[in-house]
Amino acid sequence: xxxxxxxxxxxxxxxxxxxxxxxxxxxxxxxxxxxxxxxxxxxxxxxxxxxxxxxxxxxxxxxxxxxxxxxxxxxxxxxxxxxxxxxxxxxxxxxxxxxxxxxxxxxxxxxxxxxxxxxxxxxxxxxxxxxxxxxxxxxxxxxxxxxxxxxxxxxxxxxxxxxxxxxxxxxxxxxxxxxxxxxxxxxxxx
Numbered sequence: 001x002x003x004x005x006x007x008x009x010x011x012x013x014x015x016x017x018x019x020x021x022x023x024x025x026x027x028x029x030x031x032x033x034x035x036x037x038x039x040x041x042x043x044x045x046x047x048x049x050x051x052x053x054x055x056x057x058x059x060x061x062x063x064x065x066x067x068x069x070x071x072x073x074x075x076x077x078x079x080x081x082x083x084x085x086x087x088x089x090x091x092x093x094x095x096x097x098x099x100x101x102x103x104x105x106x107x108x109x110x111x112x113x114x115x116x117x118x119x120x121x122x123x124x125x126x127x128x129x130x131x132x133x134x135x136x137x138x139x140x141x142x143x144x145x146x147x148x149x150x151x152x153x154x155x156x157x158x159x160x161x162x163x164x165x166x167x168x169x170x171x172x173x174x175x176x177x178x179x180x181x182x183x184x185x186x187x188x189x190x
Contacts, residue, residue: 017090019158029085030077030162037076044082044091045075049098053078055121056101056149057156059128066170069156077159078152097148104131104145 020026042050057069057078069075082091105111105120108127120128138146139153160166 017087019085026158027162030158031164033077033080034073034159034163037073037080040076040080042076042079044095045079049095050075050079051121052098052101053152055128056132056152057159059132060153060156061160067165069160072160072163072165074156074159074163077163078155081155081159093143094148094151097143097145097151100145101131101135101148104135 020029045053054070054075057074061069061074063071082094086094102119105123105127108123108131111119111123111127120131123131132149135146135149136153138144139150141147141150161171
């Protein structure tokens with residue numbers, strides 16, 4: 001993936017109302033958030049919400065021969081964005097939507113209550129995919145599970161592609177010139 005493609009992909013993320021409108025500014029904010037993560041504890045998401053967000057983020061961008069969403073701290077990234085940048089109303093709708101995702105998971109055939117843990121994380125993989133496919137079609141909703149999934153999907157992509165690990169290992173971005181390369185073919189325009 002080239003820088004232009006990445007900026008195009010992240011341009012869609014800037015539709016989130018609390019992020020900068022320009023792709024370059026959004027990328028810089030994402031990188032700044034990743035640098036701030038360190039050992040910052042979760043402040044907005046409780047333990048059940050953390051498990052739900054981490055599970056869905058990993059389904060969106062799973063670990064393969066490249067790092068997955070959990071590996072690059074996307075759940076922590078999302079928590080920090082919610083804590084420090086999302087307006088209170090947006091945050092409340094997102095958290096209510098997470099609860100709605102679990103309610104929808106509970107309504108699926110074969111769903112089993114596991115104590116107080118989020119129901120979604122205990123679904124079989126096929127049921128999770130089925131539910132997320134339905135929610136993806138409803139991600140333009142203004143509230144509820146579809147809204148939360150739409151935000152979660154955008155923030156997962158945003159957090160993933162602005163992480164240093166992905167920048168170096170997946171995108172292989174070279175931000176500096178390591179030497180003069182005089183053997184690069186050049187054809188003058190006519």
